[in-house]
Amino acid sequence: MNKADVIVVGAGHNGLTSAAFLAKAGLKVLVLEKNPWIGGAAVSRSLHKDWIYSNCSYVCSLLRPEIFRELELGKHGLHVVPYGGGVTFTRDGDILGNYVDEEVKRREIMRYSARDGDAYLRYSRDVMRQCRLVRSLLMRTPPDPTSWRWRDLTEMRHIGREFAALGPAVLADTIRFHTMSIADYLNEYFESDVVKANLAGSGIIGTALGVQSPGTAYVLLHHYMGDVDGQMGAWGFARGGMGAVSQALASALTSFGGTIKVDAPVAQIVVRGGRVRGVALDNGDEYSAPVVISGLDPKRTFLGLLASGDLDPAIAKRARDFKIRGSSGKLNIALDGLPTFPALGKNNPLAAGDMHFLDSLERYERAYDDWKRGMWSRDPYLDLLIPSLTDPTMAPPGKHFMSVFVQYVPVKVKGQDWTDADREAFKKTVFQQISRYSPDFESLVLHAEVRTPRELEAEVGLTEGNIFQGELTFDQLLFNRPFPGFAQYRGPVKGMYMCGSGTHPGGGVMAAPGANAAREVLLDLKRGNTVPNGWSDD
Amino acid sequence: MRTPREHFRLVVKYTPFHSRTVAANELNLWHRWRDYSVADAYFDVSLEYTALRNTCAVFDISPMTKHRITGPDALAFMNRLVTRDVAKIKPGRVGYAVWCDEQGQVVDDGTIFHLSPGVYRLCSQERQLDWLHTARLGFDVTVVEETEDVAALSLQGPTSCATLCALGLTGIETLTPFGMRTFAFGEAELLVSRTGFTGDLGYELWIDPAHAEALWDALFEAGNLYGIRPLGTHALDIARIEAGYIQAGVDFLPADHAIRADRTRSPFELDLAWLVDFSKPHFTGRRALLAEQSRGSRYRLVRLDVAGNKPATDAYVYDAKRRVVGTVTSAVWSPMSKASIALASVAMPHGAVGTPLWAEIYYQKELKWNRTNVECTVLAGPSYDPPRRKVTPAPMR
Amino acid sequence: MTKRIIIVGAGHNGLVCAAYLARAGREVLVLEANAQVGGAAVTRTFAPGYQVPAVAHLLYGFDPAIERELQLRQHGFTDAKSRVLTVALNPDGAPLVHDGREVVSGLSHAEDRQAFTDFMHKMRRLAALLKRQHGRTPPQLTWASWRDAWPLVRLALQMRLLGRADMRELLRMITMPMHDVLEESFAGDLLKGALAVDAVLGTKLGPRSGNTVLNFLHRYTGASAPRVPVGGMGAVSESLASAARAAGVQIRLGARVAAINIESGRATGVTLASGEVIAASTVVSGADPKTTFERLVGLQYLEAELARRIHHMRCEGTAAKLHVALRALPQFKGVDAALVGERLLIAPSALYVDEAFNPAKYGEYSTDPIVEISIPSIADPTLAPAGHHVLSAIVQYAPAHLNGGWEAQRAAFEARVLAVLERYAPGFGSHIVATELLTPADLETQFGLRGGHWHHGELTLDQYLTLRPVPGLGHYATPVQALYLCGAGCHPGGGVMGRAGRNAARVVLQGGVS
CATH class of the missing domain: 3.30.1360.120 (Probable tRNA modification gtpase trme; domain 1)
Structure with a gap:
């Protein structure tokens, strides 16, 4: 009864993806989830009557279409709805709109700087080049550059060829792109601060870096390389909230014969004789399986699931040093009606997209300075969306659901744990910023869920509330993710694997880590591969 | 505000x-x-x-993109920008030109109007403000877009x-x-x-x-x-293909739009060698084009006379051994020459004048698709070039 | 036609380049705007009777091969002090002292002792790999042929030869911020502060900025501890000039180059500020890349995109220099008299360094700056009147592009720095005879350093190795025929090392093209 071929710890989207591909390969798969619901950070929760909140992740673009198709997620009920628009409000009462149409977007930028309008075309081209390069690596296991194994060498050769094909000029751009700060990178294209601010947000979302920190240009890519129906860089909502992604994955999993058990918090991976034997739950129940895959973040996986005796102290140190810094919070708000944004006017389709309120790079950087000093930003970066404008299932007609991602928010407030009073003050900061651009906003609030890193960690189990399960800096990317020597989804014990966002290619509701991990497990078990290869962009 | x-x-x-x-x-x-x-x-x-x-x-x-270029360095600027010698375009004259990136790949083509001494208008199909501002560094010139003006x-x-x-x-x-x-x-x-x-x-x-x-x-x-x-544009397109004129985004990809490697073309590869003046000491792309000249080009733009009466739209181009050597970029039925004509980009050394090429044409009649392989003749010049184009005084009918 | 090679600027790299070219039998003329050789490595009088190293004041990585090949010892180059200790001043007690290999005294956390030794050992191993690249022209980013690809393949093999553990560490750490590495490695604030300084000095980066580990490694590519030459940094330059002259180089002082002349895409000589035109078969510029191309050559002679890259090259200096003439040796809190002549640091924690950095991001100076102090008159009493001393301090952060400009604020900034010094050395103010503050703006006007940047350009991965100073100029040769670069803006970058000059000479002799 308590035996399986594979146990997956955590029913987040990557755990479910791994499980689904393994079940599809004919293995008996059991997914154990600590919460009474599944989905990890891809959930739809009804926390206010008649409302559905995507209370963690809130948009869907990175989800690999190869996986969507292979697992037939459409059949299992997932509908990704693209949305357009988005706007940066300026302090002088104007806006910079992110029109979907590239020509119109250019003209909008030209209102701020004529040459920036045209520079935007060059910028898009250069970013797209980098997107293509990185996308080609998403559905692959990173090679170990220090290894002499045939597989690593051929994979290195493959990557070498991808880079060589760029030619020296683009290769130089590539190195520059991946090591520069988003601020320096944008300065090479644009002169208008508003234009730069409009683009800079993508470079810092989810990280504990400022716009002037080298390495942020790569983070930008993480928010550009997704696509909806081949439209690169487009974003969408999962109809019914992000939980729809998890439900579809779960449905696919069960259709292949897999099992999910909720309310089953795993206490430890059971290791005997130098290999994995199964897991033990908090209540002492044991489940045995020769393969255990952890969807938890690297810190929880290495330092929580493994008994300290089963772990080399040097590896434990790596896990402790792994950078998983909480820097963001989230407000989920039920609204009695649509708030008005005077600068937008009525019925402006731009309102369907992400709204931002920082109109200069300096405001971004100062927001980061607050975080460095252990405070939430007094003038924070908000990524505000009203999904109910696009998805009618989120709120009753005429009412709205507003999702407000907030950065920067520290894990501890000036070194102390968050208190309820802190949380209230934090909420007030966010409300104030929104109210400055939408005077009637506060009067429409029916309910607001305020999530700081504390809540994110407690509920979802993301250490420090880091949405990517670990910083997306080069020292923790590719063959360095989560840390050198463990980038191929295998844990330090035979039979143990990792499939969370803490592995390559990282966070976001992408499902690629889960799929890649499944491929490695199948390879070790000498089973036929069920995981699709990445699609070519050519 | x-x-x-x-x-x-x-x-x-x-x-x-x-x-x-x-x-x-x-x-x-x-x-x-x-x-x-x-x-x-x-x-x-x-x-x-x-x-x-x-x-x-x-x-x-x-809608043509138009820029006005003025200032003490206007001529020097124009000369560094484009591949031809702008000093030869006297006030009151217009010149056709291409400009390249540092790899010697064509950014765009257009016309230079020497409006008055030291005042130029650059007309192009693609937007150029960013490129012109890049090219402006180090010059005492003013570049103003006047498309709407x-x-x-x-x-x-x-x-x-x-x-x-x-x-x-x-x-x-x-x-x-x-x-x-x-x-x-x-x-x-x-x-x-x-x-x-x-x-x-x-x-x-x-x-x-x-x-x-x-x-x-x-x-x-x-x-x-x-x-x-x-x-309208459709009729104009017939005429420009007959005249053998290339169009940005159709017959070549502007270099500053290219995301993938090897998608762009140099002036040599667009049959525009006559626009490249190496006697000018500096212009953007000069070094790369010099290197290309000694190394040889990768592609060649050819004007084709396609046998039969089917326009060779989007056709693959084959050599005599039935190997793909290129693709048609523009094709049309020419009413003036009563011939199917095309512009194509073929890999070197194919496409020399007089050598045979083949086009694989897909076409449909009443929803039935057919495929045909037809021989193409590489033409030395445009399909249609009436004497009245060049005669002065211009004829009245 | 002349065979003369003109070197623009008698900075240390220009002199090294000149000496090597002359030794290869070339006719070399060095043109220097100032009245003395040395560029940023000079000793000069700032108040009657008081001399200081005007910019750089400690010697880190001067290439021993150059020292040997140019026989600098015979040209007057000697160490006044060979292993300078680092003394991290403690506002509340005894300072921490280390020699670059081991902590000598003052540890707050015992576990840091071994950690420091191991850490520095590891960093030296990784730095050795970078150092191995210093003597070479950077690899090309092309696989067109094995010949082209070989330098890159060799670099990959050298990385492999580090062994698995070190290679992994290099690939992990190379982009990292020093702060994160310090957090992984140490417990004591004073130690972390001192090491953070090594990672940020001379840059517009804070300890939490990526690329600071790279800067730290770059510093330790030289020696694990700096040294002080007899006669100050100027003596290094004087010995180079002497070696160069001995090899036949002609050096003209007070000859400011106003323009590098270009004809038909080829450098043909220079025009001096006086109007004098000097013809040359080859021109090698020791000036920084922005000065070279924007002011001396003119961007119009470059490809448009290359001009853009040069335009965007980052070289904003944040380090100011404060010189103080003292009538007595100052007493630093908790510092033994024996240690006053070492390298004293005011940076009590990494957090302090970060807070000092924050204002620089917004064009403001640090109210509590980091300070690196050297009192060269202890080792070399000739620098000041008997019994008197000179203090040379690098003060950071003082951004070149200060909001409101430096003129209005230099007095306030100097007062701030003196107040900080007073805090660490009570009574300091009463010893002051004279002061001189050189802001980055002054460094630009007096030493021709664009943006007042000590390294001729930020040392970050996007401006490193082949990409230094910018893609397309990474091999000393330039697209302008017969024009070469030899300054710190080139690989391997800043610091008084001389390697850029030596590499450039090799490329010039090979007739390299970009």
């Missing part, structure tokens, strides 16, 4: 001639050219084309000169090809250049947008006896 947002009530802009083109557009067929809406066709593509080759026709070129019509065809004479442009027949001259038009100044994109006798008329509608009206009144017709 910023300019008002009303701007964006119009997602697609109208040209200064819109009230007239809309009235003339019996078919209500439009497409977008950058920010503007322009006519695909007005009443019938083949009749519009016929007007162009038989009488005269008017095409609205207002200048309305323009292209009047092309055998009776175009007669029409302009009837419009009162005395002496216009003495204007040589690539020359320009200004005339009074009411209170406005009308600039006329003997240029075009049809390979025929023709002129381009440049005026303040406030007088655009009046110009259109006057032109059609003057051309009434000379068979003047409006010309």
